[in-house]
Amino acid sequence: MGIKAALPKYEIYFYNTVLCLAMFWAASWISEVSSSNVNRKTFKASVKPGYFGRKMDTADFEWMMWFSTFREHILFALSGHVLFAKICSMLAPQVA
Structure with missing residues (x-):
């Protein structure tokens, strides 16, 4: 081919x-x-300083989910992804 x-x-x-x-x-x-x-007052009221100099919209569900609920679990989730990928590559090296 x-x-x-x-x-x-x-x-x-x-x-x-x-x-x-x-x-x-x-x-x-x-x-x-x-x-x-750009000049909506309702939008400006919900914007707070975020991380690394970025602005965070507190009305946005995804921002609040990642930086409140998942903040404590992100290291565990990332290490789980790494371990799962390593196990899969060891079990099926011809696929990975």
Whole structure:
């Protein structure tokens, strides 16, 4: 298996152009939505100083989950992932 023949250059350029235009359109939409909501008072009230100089939105469920509930368990979870990966690679080395 492998590539038998390459695509014509004009087709590759067309695909790249369409991809770039789609990315620019999405970026402009995201930028427009972000700038329209930058001065909301309800949003500013829930933003607190976070870790490493980042801002933390306390109304965001995921932020609060990771930095309150899972804060004590993150080391255990990460070491569990490492141990599980090591056990799997020892039991099935041809798959890993």
